[in-house]
Amino acid sequence: MDSVGLSLSLILLVLQWTHIQAxxxxxxxxxxxxxxxxxxxxxxxxxxxxxxxxxxxxxxxxxxxxxxxxxxxxxxxxxxxxxxxxxxxxxxxxxxxxxxxxxxxxxxxxxxxxxxxxxxxxxxxxxxxxxxxxxxxxxxxxxxxxxxxxxxxxxxxxxxxxxxxxxxxxxxxxxxxxxxxxxxxxxxxxxxxxxxxxxxxxxxxxxxxxxxxxxxxxxxxxxxxxxxxxxxxxxxxxxxxxxxxxxxxxxxxxxxxxxxxxxxxxxxxxxxxxxxxxxxxxxxxxxxxxxxxAKVYAAGEVSAIVIGALCGCVGLAVIIRFIVKTIRFFKHLHNERIVVNRSTSSWDVLPSIRPAPMPRTKEPEKEQKQDVALSTTSDLGKREEPASPGQAQA
CATH class of the missing domain: 3.10.200.10 (Alpha carbonic anhydrase)
Incomplete structure:
Protein backbone atom coordinates (compact mmCIF):
# COMPACT_ATOMS: atom_id res chain seq x y z
CA MET A 1 0.00 0.00 0.00
CA ASP A 2 2.85 2.34 0.79
CA SER A 3 4.46 1.77 -2.59
CA VAL A 4 1.13 2.17 -4.33
CA GLY A 5 0.44 5.35 -2.40
CA LEU A 6 3.88 6.70 -3.25
CA SER A 7 3.36 5.91 -6.90
CA LEU A 8 0.01 7.67 -6.94
CA SER A 9 1.57 10.70 -5.24
CA LEU A 10 4.34 10.82 -7.82
CA ILE A 11 1.83 10.54 -10.64
CA LEU A 12 -0.23 13.36 -9.19
CA LEU A 13 2.89 15.53 -8.83
CA VAL A 14 3.90 14.84 -12.40
CA LEU A 15 0.42 15.68 -13.66
CA GLN A 16 0.34 18.84 -11.58
CA TRP A 17 3.79 19.89 -12.83
CA THR A 18 2.74 19.17 -16.40
CA HIS A 19 -0.37 21.29 -15.94
CA ILE A 20 1.66 24.16 -14.49
CA GLN A 21 4.16 23.96 -17.34
CA ALA A 22 1.32 24.00 -19.86
CA ALA A 294 1.00 68.34 -27.69
CA LYS A 295 0.43 66.75 -31.10
CA VAL A 296 2.79 64.59 -33.07
CA TYR A 297 2.41 64.97 -36.80
CA ALA A 298 2.94 62.66 -39.65
CA ALA A 299 5.12 63.65 -42.61
CA GLY A 300 2.11 64.65 -44.73
CA GLU A 301 0.67 66.70 -41.90
CA VAL A 302 3.98 68.53 -41.41
CA SER A 303 4.05 69.40 -45.12
CA ALA A 304 0.46 70.63 -44.98
CA ILE A 305 1.24 72.77 -41.93
CA VAL A 306 4.30 74.32 -43.63
CA ILE A 307 2.34 75.07 -46.82
CA GLY A 308 -0.53 76.49 -44.79
CA ALA A 309 1.86 78.70 -42.82
CA LEU A 310 3.43 80.01 -46.03
CA CYS A 311 0.01 80.73 -47.54
CA GLY A 312 -0.99 82.46 -44.33
CA CYS A 313 2.12 84.67 -44.44
CA VAL A 314 1.44 85.59 -48.06
CA GLY A 315 -2.18 86.39 -47.26
CA LEU A 316 -1.14 88.49 -44.26
CA ALA A 317 1.35 90.41 -46.40
CA VAL A 318 -1.37 91.14 -48.98
CA ILE A 319 -3.73 92.37 -46.25
CA ILE A 320 -1.05 94.61 -44.72
CA ARG A 321 -0.19 96.03 -48.13
CA PHE A 322 -3.87 96.75 -48.79
CA ILE A 323 -4.24 98.49 -45.41
CA VAL A 324 -1.13 100.62 -45.97
CA LYS A 325 -2.29 101.67 -49.44
CA THR A 326 -5.74 102.49 -48.07
CA ILE A 327 -4.25 104.65 -45.30
CA ARG A 328 -2.03 106.45 -47.81
CA PHE A 329 -5.04 107.08 -50.10
CA PHE A 330 -7.16 108.62 -47.34
CA LYS A 331 -4.20 110.66 -46.08
CA HIS A 332 -3.59 112.01 -49.60
CA LEU A 333 -7.30 112.77 -49.99
CA HIS A 334 -7.29 114.61 -46.67
CA ASN A 335 -4.30 116.77 -47.74
CA GLU A 336 -6.03 117.66 -51.01
CA ARG A 337 -9.12 118.81 -49.13
CA ILE A 338 -7.00 121.06 -46.92
CA VAL A 339 -5.37 122.70 -49.99
CA VAL A 340 -8.74 123.28 -51.62
CA ASN A 341 -10.17 124.82 -48.48
CA ARG A 342 -7.24 127.21 -48.16
CA SER A 343 -7.70 128.49 -51.73
CA THR A 344 -11.45 129.14 -51.28
CA SER A 345 -12.85 132.62 -50.23
CA SER A 346 -14.34 133.20 -46.84
CA TRP A 347 -17.76 133.39 -48.38
CA ASP A 348 -17.34 129.90 -49.82
CA VAL A 349 -16.17 128.66 -46.48
CA LEU A 350 -18.94 130.40 -44.53
CA PRO A 351 -21.84 130.71 -46.96
CA SER A 352 -24.32 131.20 -44.14
CA ILE A 353 -23.08 134.74 -43.44
CA ARG A 354 -22.84 135.92 -47.06
CA PRO A 355 -24.69 139.36 -47.29
CA ALA A 356 -27.80 139.53 -49.42
CA PRO A 357 -27.44 141.38 -52.79
CA MET A 358 -28.51 145.09 -52.90
CA PRO A 359 -31.85 145.87 -54.63
CA ARG A 360 -31.68 147.43 -58.09
CA THR A 361 -34.81 149.74 -57.84
CA LYS A 362 -32.92 153.10 -58.37
CA GLU A 363 -31.11 152.18 -61.56
CA PRO A 364 -33.55 154.20 -63.81
CA GLU A 365 -32.78 157.40 -61.78
CA LYS A 366 -29.08 156.87 -62.32
CA GLU A 367 -29.64 156.63 -66.04
CA GLN A 368 -31.73 159.84 -65.89
CA LYS A 369 -28.91 161.69 -64.14
CA GLN A 370 -26.48 160.54 -66.77
CA ASP A 371 -28.84 161.92 -69.46
CA VAL A 372 -29.11 165.27 -67.63
CA ALA A 373 -25.35 165.51 -67.35
CA LEU A 374 -24.99 164.83 -71.03
CA SER A 375 -27.57 167.46 -71.94
CA THR A 376 -25.95 170.09 -69.67
CA THR A 377 -22.60 169.52 -71.24
CA SER A 378 -24.11 169.93 -74.67
CA ASP A 379 -25.71 173.26 -73.73
CA LEU A 380 -22.44 174.63 -72.41
CA GLY A 381 -20.77 173.85 -75.66
CA LYS A 382 -23.33 175.75 -77.56
CA ARG A 383 -22.92 178.80 -75.38
CA GLU A 384 -19.19 179.13 -75.93
CA GLU A 385 -19.44 179.04 -79.74
CA PRO A 386 -18.44 182.62 -81.29
CA ALA A 387 -21.03 184.65 -83.17
CA SER A 388 -20.90 185.08 -86.94
CA PRO A 389 -20.04 188.58 -88.53
CA GLY A 390 -23.60 189.31 -89.65
CA GLN A 391 -25.02 188.98 -86.34
CA ALA A 392 -22.49 191.46 -84.74
CA GLN A 393 -23.44 194.89 -87.12
CA ALA A 394 -27.12 194.95 -86.49
Whole structure:
Protein backbone atom coordinates (compact mmCIF):
# COMPACT_ATOMS: atom_id res chain seq x y z
CA MET A 1 0.00 0.00 0.00
CA ASP A 2 2.85 2.34 0.79
CA SER A 3 4.46 1.77 -2.59
CA VAL A 4 1.13 2.17 -4.33
CA GLY A 5 0.44 5.35 -2.40
CA LEU A 6 3.88 6.70 -3.25
CA SER A 7 3.36 5.91 -6.90
CA LEU A 8 0.01 7.67 -6.94
CA SER A 9 1.57 10.70 -5.24
CA LEU A 10 4.34 10.82 -7.82
CA ILE A 11 1.83 10.54 -10.64
CA LEU A 12 -0.23 13.36 -9.19
CA LEU A 13 2.89 15.53 -8.83
CA VAL A 14 3.90 14.84 -12.40
CA LEU A 15 0.42 15.68 -13.66
CA GLN A 16 0.34 18.84 -11.58
CA TRP A 17 3.79 19.89 -12.83
CA THR A 18 2.74 19.17 -16.40
CA HIS A 19 -0.37 21.29 -15.94
CA ILE A 20 1.66 24.16 -14.49
CA GLN A 21 4.16 23.96 -17.34
CA ALA A 22 1.32 24.00 -19.86
CA UNK A 23 -0.20 27.07 -18.21
CA UNK A 24 3.19 28.82 -18.03
CA UNK A 25 3.94 28.25 -21.70
CA UNK A 26 0.48 29.24 -22.89
CA UNK A 27 -0.74 32.80 -22.72
CA UNK A 28 -3.23 34.93 -24.57
CA UNK A 29 -4.33 38.54 -24.82
CA UNK A 30 -7.89 37.74 -23.72
CA UNK A 31 -9.66 35.04 -21.76
CA UNK A 32 -8.59 32.83 -18.86
CA UNK A 33 -4.91 33.17 -19.77
CA UNK A 34 -5.21 36.86 -20.67
CA UNK A 35 -3.20 39.87 -19.62
CA UNK A 36 -4.56 40.05 -16.08
CA UNK A 37 -3.15 36.56 -15.46
CA UNK A 38 0.31 37.18 -16.88
CA UNK A 39 1.95 38.27 -13.60
CA UNK A 40 0.81 35.04 -11.92
CA UNK A 41 2.86 32.87 -14.26
CA UNK A 42 5.42 35.43 -15.50
CA UNK A 43 6.47 37.50 -12.47
CA UNK A 44 8.29 40.13 -14.55
CA UNK A 45 4.97 41.09 -16.12
CA UNK A 46 4.07 42.69 -12.78
CA UNK A 47 7.24 44.82 -12.63
CA UNK A 48 7.44 48.59 -12.27
CA UNK A 49 9.04 49.35 -15.66
CA UNK A 50 6.71 47.58 -18.04
CA UNK A 51 5.77 48.41 -21.63
CA UNK A 52 3.95 49.79 -23.53
CA UNK A 53 3.33 53.27 -22.11
CA UNK A 54 1.44 56.38 -23.08
CA UNK A 55 3.85 59.06 -24.26
CA UNK A 56 2.70 62.51 -23.20
CA UNK A 57 4.70 64.57 -25.62
CA UNK A 58 4.65 67.78 -23.59
CA UNK A 59 5.86 65.90 -20.49
CA UNK A 60 8.86 64.35 -22.22
CA UNK A 61 12.37 65.64 -21.51
CA UNK A 62 14.28 67.06 -24.47
CA UNK A 63 17.86 65.78 -24.68
CA UNK A 64 19.81 67.53 -27.49
CA UNK A 65 22.54 64.87 -27.45
CA UNK A 66 20.14 62.20 -28.73
CA UNK A 67 21.17 61.75 -32.35
CA UNK A 68 19.37 60.01 -35.20
CA UNK A 69 18.92 56.25 -35.18
CA UNK A 70 21.25 54.61 -37.72
CA UNK A 71 20.04 51.38 -39.39
CA UNK A 72 23.00 49.18 -40.33
CA UNK A 73 22.61 46.82 -43.27
CA UNK A 74 18.82 47.19 -43.36
CA UNK A 75 18.89 47.71 -47.12
CA UNK A 76 21.25 44.79 -47.77
CA UNK A 77 18.66 42.08 -48.22
CA UNK A 78 20.99 39.69 -50.02
CA UNK A 79 19.94 36.67 -52.05
CA UNK A 80 18.72 34.51 -49.16
CA UNK A 81 14.91 34.57 -48.79
CA UNK A 82 13.31 35.77 -45.59
CA UNK A 83 11.02 33.58 -43.52
CA UNK A 84 7.50 34.64 -42.48
CA UNK A 85 5.74 32.76 -39.68
CA UNK A 86 2.56 32.84 -37.62
CA UNK A 87 3.30 31.91 -34.00
CA UNK A 88 -0.29 32.27 -32.80
CA UNK A 89 0.36 35.71 -31.28
CA UNK A 90 1.71 37.67 -34.26
CA UNK A 91 3.44 37.37 -37.63
CA UNK A 92 7.22 37.46 -37.41
CA UNK A 93 10.16 37.81 -39.79
CA UNK A 94 13.60 36.74 -38.46
CA UNK A 95 16.33 39.13 -39.60
CA UNK A 96 19.86 38.22 -40.78
CA UNK A 97 22.74 38.90 -38.37
CA UNK A 98 24.41 41.47 -40.61
CA UNK A 99 21.60 43.92 -39.84
CA UNK A 100 22.04 46.09 -36.79
CA UNK A 101 21.43 49.44 -35.17
CA UNK A 102 23.76 52.36 -34.51
CA UNK A 103 23.28 55.67 -32.75
CA UNK A 104 22.66 53.91 -29.42
CA UNK A 105 24.85 53.48 -26.33
CA UNK A 106 26.09 50.17 -27.78
CA UNK A 107 26.03 48.23 -31.03
CA UNK A 108 22.87 46.16 -31.39
CA UNK A 109 22.29 43.25 -33.77
CA UNK A 110 18.91 42.72 -35.39
CA UNK A 111 16.90 39.64 -34.38
CA UNK A 112 13.37 39.85 -35.77
CA UNK A 113 10.43 42.10 -36.57
CA UNK A 114 6.73 41.60 -35.87
CA UNK A 115 3.42 43.48 -35.82
CA UNK A 116 0.60 44.36 -33.44
CA UNK A 117 -2.89 45.35 -34.59
CA UNK A 118 -6.56 45.66 -33.61
CA UNK A 119 -9.63 44.14 -35.24
CA UNK A 120 -11.58 44.49 -38.45
CA UNK A 121 -14.72 45.91 -36.86
CA UNK A 122 -14.92 49.25 -38.67
CA UNK A 123 -15.81 52.05 -36.33
CA UNK A 124 -15.45 49.89 -33.20
CA UNK A 125 -13.87 51.56 -30.21
CA UNK A 126 -11.22 48.87 -29.98
CA UNK A 127 -10.37 48.71 -33.68
CA UNK A 128 -7.06 50.56 -33.32
CA UNK A 129 -4.27 48.23 -32.26
CA UNK A 130 -0.97 50.01 -31.60
CA UNK A 131 0.68 49.20 -28.30
CA UNK A 132 2.19 52.60 -27.53
CA UNK A 133 -0.05 55.65 -27.51
CA UNK A 134 0.81 59.30 -28.04
CA UNK A 135 -1.12 61.68 -25.81
CA UNK A 136 -3.65 58.94 -25.19
CA UNK A 137 -4.26 58.26 -28.89
CA UNK A 138 -3.83 54.76 -30.29
CA UNK A 139 -2.98 54.28 -33.96
CA UNK A 140 -4.11 51.49 -36.28
CA UNK A 141 -1.11 49.18 -35.75
CA UNK A 142 2.53 49.07 -34.65
CA UNK A 143 5.73 47.55 -35.96
CA UNK A 144 8.50 46.34 -33.63
CA UNK A 145 12.07 45.68 -34.78
CA UNK A 146 13.96 43.79 -32.06
CA UNK A 147 17.75 43.90 -31.49
CA UNK A 148 20.11 42.57 -28.81
CA UNK A 149 23.25 44.14 -27.34
CA UNK A 150 25.93 42.26 -29.26
CA UNK A 151 28.77 44.17 -27.61
CA UNK A 152 28.03 42.60 -24.22
CA UNK A 153 26.07 39.42 -24.91
CA UNK A 154 26.54 36.54 -27.35
CA UNK A 155 22.90 35.99 -28.29
CA UNK A 156 19.30 37.03 -27.82
CA UNK A 157 18.56 34.37 -25.20
CA UNK A 158 21.16 35.69 -22.78
CA UNK A 159 20.67 39.35 -23.58
CA UNK A 160 16.91 39.39 -23.04
CA UNK A 161 17.32 38.72 -19.31
CA UNK A 162 19.74 41.60 -18.79
CA UNK A 163 18.82 45.18 -17.98
CA UNK A 164 20.73 46.57 -20.98
CA UNK A 165 20.23 43.60 -23.24
CA UNK A 166 17.69 44.69 -25.86
CA UNK A 167 16.75 47.64 -28.07
CA UNK A 168 13.44 47.79 -29.91
CA UNK A 169 12.23 50.25 -32.53
CA UNK A 170 8.53 51.12 -32.33
CA UNK A 171 6.88 52.37 -35.53
CA UNK A 172 3.30 53.62 -35.26
CA UNK A 173 1.14 52.80 -38.28
CA UNK A 174 -1.84 54.76 -39.61
CA UNK A 175 -4.05 54.28 -42.64
CA UNK A 176 -3.76 56.30 -45.83
CA UNK A 177 -4.97 56.27 -49.42
CA UNK A 178 -1.92 54.67 -51.03
CA UNK A 179 -0.64 51.11 -50.78
CA UNK A 180 2.61 50.84 -48.84
CA UNK A 181 4.96 48.79 -51.01
CA UNK A 182 7.37 48.18 -48.14
CA UNK A 183 4.72 46.58 -45.94
CA UNK A 184 3.36 44.81 -48.98
CA UNK A 185 6.48 42.61 -48.83
CA UNK A 186 4.96 41.10 -45.68
CA UNK A 187 1.20 41.59 -45.97
CA UNK A 188 0.96 40.07 -49.45
CA UNK A 189 1.99 36.68 -48.03
CA UNK A 190 -0.26 36.51 -44.97
CA UNK A 191 -2.59 34.10 -46.73
CA UNK A 192 0.19 31.49 -46.71
CA UNK A 193 0.55 31.58 -42.90
CA UNK A 194 -3.11 31.78 -41.93
CA UNK A 195 -2.80 29.35 -39.01
CA UNK A 196 -0.53 29.21 -35.98
CA UNK A 197 2.64 27.25 -36.62
CA UNK A 198 2.75 27.86 -40.36
CA UNK A 199 5.86 29.26 -42.02
CA UNK A 200 6.70 30.35 -45.57
CA UNK A 201 9.72 31.72 -47.42
CA UNK A 202 9.28 35.18 -48.90
CA UNK A 203 11.59 37.29 -51.10
CA UNK A 204 14.14 39.34 -49.16
CA UNK A 205 13.35 43.08 -49.08
CA UNK A 206 14.66 46.42 -47.86
CA UNK A 207 13.74 46.48 -44.16
CA UNK A 208 14.41 50.21 -43.96
CA UNK A 209 11.39 50.76 -46.23
CA UNK A 210 9.26 49.90 -43.19
CA UNK A 211 10.65 52.80 -41.14
CA UNK A 212 9.57 56.45 -41.21
CA UNK A 213 11.59 58.94 -43.21
CA UNK A 214 12.68 61.01 -40.22
CA UNK A 215 14.78 58.83 -37.92
CA UNK A 216 15.94 61.77 -35.84
CA UNK A 217 12.65 62.54 -34.08
CA UNK A 218 11.73 59.94 -31.50
CA UNK A 219 10.89 59.21 -27.85
CA UNK A 220 13.07 56.96 -25.72
CA UNK A 221 12.56 55.24 -22.39
CA UNK A 222 13.53 52.09 -20.47
CA UNK A 223 10.88 49.39 -20.53
CA UNK A 224 10.14 45.75 -21.16
CA UNK A 225 9.04 43.16 -23.66
CA UNK A 226 5.31 43.64 -24.28
CA UNK A 227 4.65 39.89 -24.24
CA UNK A 228 5.50 37.21 -21.67
CA UNK A 229 7.97 36.77 -20.09
CA UNK A 230 7.95 40.63 -20.02
CA UNK A 231 11.66 40.95 -19.15
CA UNK A 232 12.50 44.55 -18.25
CA UNK A 233 15.48 44.70 -20.55
CA UNK A 234 14.40 46.95 -23.44
CA UNK A 235 15.67 50.37 -24.50
CA UNK A 236 12.65 51.64 -26.42
CA UNK A 237 12.77 54.06 -29.37
CA UNK A 238 9.29 55.14 -30.52
CA UNK A 239 9.37 57.33 -33.62
CA UNK A 240 7.34 60.54 -33.65
CA UNK A 241 6.61 60.25 -37.36
CA UNK A 242 4.06 57.62 -38.31
CA UNK A 243 3.97 55.48 -41.45
CA UNK A 244 0.87 54.73 -43.48
CA UNK A 245 -0.61 51.64 -45.06
CA UNK A 246 -3.82 51.43 -47.07
CA UNK A 247 -7.19 50.51 -45.61
CA UNK A 248 -7.12 47.28 -47.63
CA UNK A 249 -3.71 46.36 -46.20
CA UNK A 250 -4.88 46.98 -42.65
CA UNK A 251 -8.03 44.96 -43.20
CA UNK A 252 -5.96 42.05 -44.47
CA UNK A 253 -3.77 42.20 -41.37
CA UNK A 254 -6.82 42.25 -39.09
CA UNK A 255 -8.86 39.47 -40.73
CA UNK A 256 -6.68 36.94 -42.56
CA UNK A 257 -4.77 35.31 -39.69
CA UNK A 258 -5.88 32.81 -37.04
CA UNK A 259 -4.42 32.20 -33.61
CA UNK A 260 -5.57 28.58 -33.79
CA UNK A 261 -3.82 25.69 -35.57
CA UNK A 262 -5.10 24.05 -38.78
CA UNK A 263 -6.50 20.99 -36.97
CA UNK A 264 -8.33 22.93 -34.23
CA UNK A 265 -12.10 22.66 -34.25
CA UNK A 266 -12.54 26.34 -33.38
CA UNK A 267 -10.90 28.84 -35.68
CA UNK A 268 -9.97 31.91 -33.66
CA UNK A 269 -9.17 35.13 -35.53
CA UNK A 270 -5.79 36.58 -34.57
CA UNK A 271 -6.78 40.12 -33.62
CA UNK A 272 -6.35 42.72 -30.88
CA UNK A 273 -2.86 41.42 -30.14
CA UNK A 274 -1.73 44.49 -28.23
CA UNK A 275 -1.01 44.89 -24.55
CA UNK A 276 -2.79 47.52 -22.48
CA UNK A 277 -0.94 50.66 -21.40
CA UNK A 278 1.31 50.17 -18.37
CA UNK A 279 2.01 52.74 -15.63
CA UNK A 280 4.98 54.98 -16.29
CA UNK A 281 5.71 55.17 -12.55
CA UNK A 282 8.94 57.12 -11.90
CA UNK A 283 10.31 56.80 -15.42
CA UNK A 284 11.06 59.77 -17.65
CA UNK A 285 10.41 59.65 -21.37
CA UNK A 286 13.18 61.38 -23.29
CA UNK A 287 12.73 63.11 -26.64
CA UNK A 288 15.29 63.85 -29.31
CA UNK A 289 13.51 67.07 -30.31
CA UNK A 290 11.71 69.94 -28.54
CA UNK A 291 8.08 69.01 -27.93
CA UNK A 292 6.34 72.38 -27.71
CA UNK A 293 3.15 71.06 -29.24
CA ALA A 294 1.00 68.34 -27.69
CA LYS A 295 0.43 66.75 -31.10
CA VAL A 296 2.79 64.59 -33.07
CA TYR A 297 2.41 64.97 -36.80
CA ALA A 298 2.94 62.66 -39.65
CA ALA A 299 5.12 63.65 -42.61
CA GLY A 300 2.11 64.65 -44.73
CA GLU A 301 0.67 66.70 -41.90
CA VAL A 302 3.98 68.53 -41.41
CA SER A 303 4.05 69.40 -45.12
CA ALA A 304 0.46 70.63 -44.98
CA ILE A 305 1.24 72.77 -41.93
CA VAL A 306 4.30 74.32 -43.63
CA ILE A 307 2.34 75.07 -46.82
CA GLY A 308 -0.53 76.49 -44.79
CA ALA A 309 1.86 78.70 -42.82
CA LEU A 310 3.43 80.01 -46.03
CA CYS A 311 0.01 80.73 -47.54
CA GLY A 312 -0.99 82.46 -44.33
CA CYS A 313 2.12 84.67 -44.44
CA VAL A 314 1.44 85.59 -48.06
CA GLY A 315 -2.18 86.39 -47.26
CA LEU A 316 -1.14 88.49 -44.26
CA ALA A 317 1.35 90.41 -46.40
CA VAL A 318 -1.37 91.14 -48.98
CA ILE A 319 -3.73 92.37 -46.25
CA ILE A 320 -1.05 94.61 -44.72
CA ARG A 321 -0.19 96.03 -48.13
CA PHE A 322 -3.87 96.75 -48.79
CA ILE A 323 -4.24 98.49 -45.41
CA VAL A 324 -1.13 100.62 -45.97
CA LYS A 325 -2.29 101.67 -49.44
CA THR A 326 -5.74 102.49 -48.07
CA ILE A 327 -4.25 104.65 -45.30
CA ARG A 328 -2.03 106.45 -47.81
CA PHE A 329 -5.04 107.08 -50.10
CA PHE A 330 -7.16 108.62 -47.34
CA LYS A 331 -4.20 110.66 -46.08
CA HIS A 332 -3.59 112.01 -49.60
CA LEU A 333 -7.30 112.77 -49.99
CA HIS A 334 -7.29 114.61 -46.67
CA ASN A 335 -4.30 116.77 -47.74
CA GLU A 336 -6.03 117.66 -51.01
CA ARG A 337 -9.12 118.81 -49.13
CA ILE A 338 -7.00 121.06 -46.92
CA VAL A 339 -5.37 122.70 -49.99
CA VAL A 340 -8.74 123.28 -51.62
CA ASN A 341 -10.17 124.82 -48.48
CA ARG A 342 -7.24 127.21 -48.16
CA SER A 343 -7.70 128.49 -51.73
CA THR A 344 -11.45 129.14 -51.28
CA SER A 345 -12.85 132.62 -50.23
CA SER A 346 -14.34 133.20 -46.84
CA TRP A 347 -17.76 133.39 -48.38
CA ASP A 348 -17.34 129.90 -49.82
CA VAL A 349 -16.17 128.66 -46.48
CA LEU A 350 -18.94 130.40 -44.53
CA PRO A 351 -21.84 130.71 -46.96
CA SER A 352 -24.32 131.20 -44.14
CA ILE A 353 -23.08 134.74 -43.44
CA ARG A 354 -22.84 135.92 -47.06
CA PRO A 355 -24.69 139.36 -47.29
CA ALA A 356 -27.80 139.53 -49.42
CA PRO A 357 -27.44 141.38 -52.79
CA MET A 358 -28.51 145.09 -52.90
CA PRO A 359 -31.85 145.87 -54.63
CA ARG A 360 -31.68 147.43 -58.09
CA THR A 361 -34.81 149.74 -57.84
CA LYS A 362 -32.92 153.10 -58.37
CA GLU A 363 -31.11 152.18 -61.56
CA PRO A 364 -33.55 154.20 -63.81
CA GLU A 365 -32.78 157.40 -61.78
CA LYS A 366 -29.08 156.87 -62.32
CA GLU A 367 -29.64 156.63 -66.04
CA GLN A 368 -31.73 159.84 -65.89
CA LYS A 369 -28.91 161.69 -64.14
CA GLN A 370 -26.48 160.54 -66.77
CA ASP A 371 -28.84 161.92 -69.46
CA VAL A 372 -29.11 165.27 -67.63
CA ALA A 373 -25.35 165.51 -67.35
CA LEU A 374 -24.99 164.83 -71.03
CA SER A 375 -27.57 167.46 -71.94
CA THR A 376 -25.95 170.09 -69.67
CA THR A 377 -22.60 169.52 -71.24
CA SER A 378 -24.11 169.93 -74.67
CA ASP A 379 -25.71 173.26 -73.73
CA LEU A 380 -22.44 174.63 -72.41
CA GLY A 381 -20.77 173.85 -75.66
CA LYS A 382 -23.33 175.75 -77.56
CA ARG A 383 -22.92 178.80 -75.38
CA GLU A 384 -19.19 179.13 -75.93
CA GLU A 385 -19.44 179.04 -79.74
CA PRO A 386 -18.44 182.62 -81.29
CA ALA A 387 -21.03 184.65 -83.17
CA SER A 388 -20.90 185.08 -86.94
CA PRO A 389 -20.04 188.58 -88.53
CA GLY A 390 -23.60 189.31 -89.65
CA GLN A 391 -25.02 188.98 -86.34
CA ALA A 392 -22.49 191.46 -84.74
CA GLN A 393 -23.44 194.89 -87.12
CA ALA A 394 -27.12 194.95 -86.49
Missing amino acids: VETYWAYRGSAGQSKWPEYFPDCGGSTQSPVDVETTQSQYVPSLGPVIPLGYSQSGNVPFSLSNNGHTVMVPLPPWMGLGGLPALYTAVQLHLHWGNGAAGASGAAGSEHTLNGQRTAAELHVVHFNSELYPNMTEAMTQRDGLAVLGVLIETGEETNQGFGNILNYLGRVRYAGQRVSIPAFDVQSLLPTDLGRYFRYNGSLTTPPCFESVLWTVFAETVKISEAQLLKLETVLYSSKPGDSDRLILEDNYRTIQPLNLRTVLSSFPTES
